[in-house]
Amino acid sequence: MNHTDLSKQWDAKQWWIFFDDECMVCSFWVYIILKFEQExxxxxxxxxxxxxxxxxxxxxxxxxxxxxxxxxxxxxxxxARAIFEITHRLRYPFKLIYFLRLIPISISDFVYRMIAMIRWRPGKTYCRSSFLFKKNRVRW
Known part of the structure; x- marks a missing residue:
């Protein structure tokens, strides 16, 4: 894909979330985002x-x-900064997570990394986020 093709799908003013689409935990949270976004x-x-x-x-x-x-x-x-920015744009009750940004970022990032490590425990199965394609919200 060249820059011209990409620019037809890409708008830097939109809110973009790049996530591991083969991780079931990540896919679950994307589903929650779709359900609770304000628009x-x-x-x-x-x-x-x-x-x-x-x-x-x-x-x-x-x-x-x-x-x-x-x-x-x-x-x-x-x-953690990404989580705070995303939740700030969601409806209640997830909007409340934004206030956790008052915790020092070193602590927030540590908690984020611990959760990220848990999501890849051996023996777990992962799925692609097919529900996103139904909503026409995935660009690639």
Whole structure:
């Protein structure tokens, strides 16, 4: 895919969530986001998709974590910051999670990393987020 094709699908003003679309835990939370967003503004991309890697390259972004990344208005947020930015844009009760940003980010990121490690315990099965395609909210 070249830059022209990508620019037809990509708008940096939209709210983008890049996530591990093969992780059942991640897919569950994306389902929750779709259910509790205030209006249909979130768009989703697989974290390991070639289009996502191209977007990261265009913006000079090198992800330091293997988890959720939120992008809006030419700014990338990862880890706990991404969670806070996303939940800030959801309806109650998830909007309340945004207030946890008052906790020092080193502690929030530590908790985020612990949860991220648990999601990949051996023996778990993972599924792709087919429900997103039904909602026409996944670009790749």
């Amino acid at each position: 249909p503004r979130f768009y989703f991309g697989g974290l390991y998709a070639k289009e996502t890697k191209e977007i990261f390259k265009i913006h000079g972004y090198k992800p330091s974590i293997d988890g959720v990344i939120f992008f809006h208005d030419n700014t990338f947020y990862s880890g």
